Amino acid sequence: MRRRMSRTPLTVLAASTAALLTLGACSSATATEDRGAAPPDAAAGTEAASGTAEFWTPEPGTDWQWQLIGTVDTSVDVPVYDIDGFDNSAAVVSGLHEQGRKVICYISVGSFEDWRPDAGDFPEEVLGAPLDEWEGEQWLDIRALDVLEPLMAARFDMCAEKGFDAIEPDNMDAYINDSGFPLTKDDQLAYNRMIADLAHERGLSVGLKNGVDQVTELVDLFDFAVNEECAYYNECHKVAPFIEAGKAVFHVEYELTTDEFCPVTQPLNFSSMLKNWDLDAWRETC
Structure with a gap:
């Protein structure tokens, strides 16, 4: 779960990211835009671009859901779920696999x-x-x-x-x-x-x-990165080598709005969403 770091946050719209702001904008999103869609095929669009990875390597831009508390909401229409290993059974994992998720x-x-x-x-x-x-x-x-x-x-x-x-x-x-x-x-x-x-x-x-x-x-x-608040700390550029290597960056923010961080992370092809600090099922995407 997210650890609040003992360092001073940097301004999101600092000069080093200003150039990115003209490249993309956050599309409208709601907390429920994912509900009710047909199950995705996790095998499609989630292998490394090179096709040579020995292990499953989700490609940049792969959508995801991250839920660490509560009964897993399996209705979110994304190809990748990240859930607590201790708190969830093999049956939960199998059920997600049956829906085509990794x-x-x-x-x-x-x-x-x-x-x-x-x-x-x-x-x-x-x-x-x-x-x-x-x-x-x-x-x-x-x-x-x-x-x-x-x-x-x-x-x-x-x-x-x-x-x-x-x-x-x-x-x-x-x-x-x-x-x-x-x-x-x-x-x-x-x-x-x-x-x-x-x-x-x-x-x-x-x-x-x-x-x-x-x-x-x-x-x-x-094989991929999971990042919290790189936009808030103005350090998304430090994670970009994963994208350059054909590997997904699964990214969340907690304090910023999508209007603030999506113009920074969309041009980088991060898999970004806004989440609550307790990482329940709620999400809002770019």
Whole structure:
């Protein structure tokens, strides 16, 4: 789930994005424009442009739905769903597949969550500072690869066994947060590379979640990106290498209106939508 970063937001209409504003405009959208349409074919328009990807690689502009709380609303007419891996059963995944959707498994890889069924498997020594505004969560010491690798492998096994197509690994930027550990960017890169390997070993695609300052080093290892608020922070250009590589950028904003962020992200061919902070079923697209 979205982590509020301890950094100062930049002006969305800064000079570095001003040129983009003339290239596109947000089309009218409502919270219910997706309802009642025929199921899409997820196999169409979601393979990498090169056609050489070993793993499912959604192409730029692929529409999506992201819902992490509540009963999954399966009526949204999009080819990709991103839902909580623990809270949803194999039957939910199978039902989405029957409608032609690809399904991404949301899993936190950088934080301990005290309500998860495997919480007792995490040793105290890898638990760090609490995550601001997220009760029951603590940062993990990502340097402890030997401890965390089997724990994350078990989580990814669960996703694979439920039939998910991909992983959305959350909290991949502990090193820029107050984690309670002296983490470096190199620590984070090593951990995130391990995460990509664990997913691919199980035949699952994997996305880079946020981590905009790691894109250059990791774009070749990840099959898509999931980004929150790049327009709000004026950093969408940092995620654009995924688009250049023929890989989707699944993007959301929370604080801006579609009129404010769509002219920035549409020219970049991001898969953008406005969501509530709690990531329920509501969405508004460009």
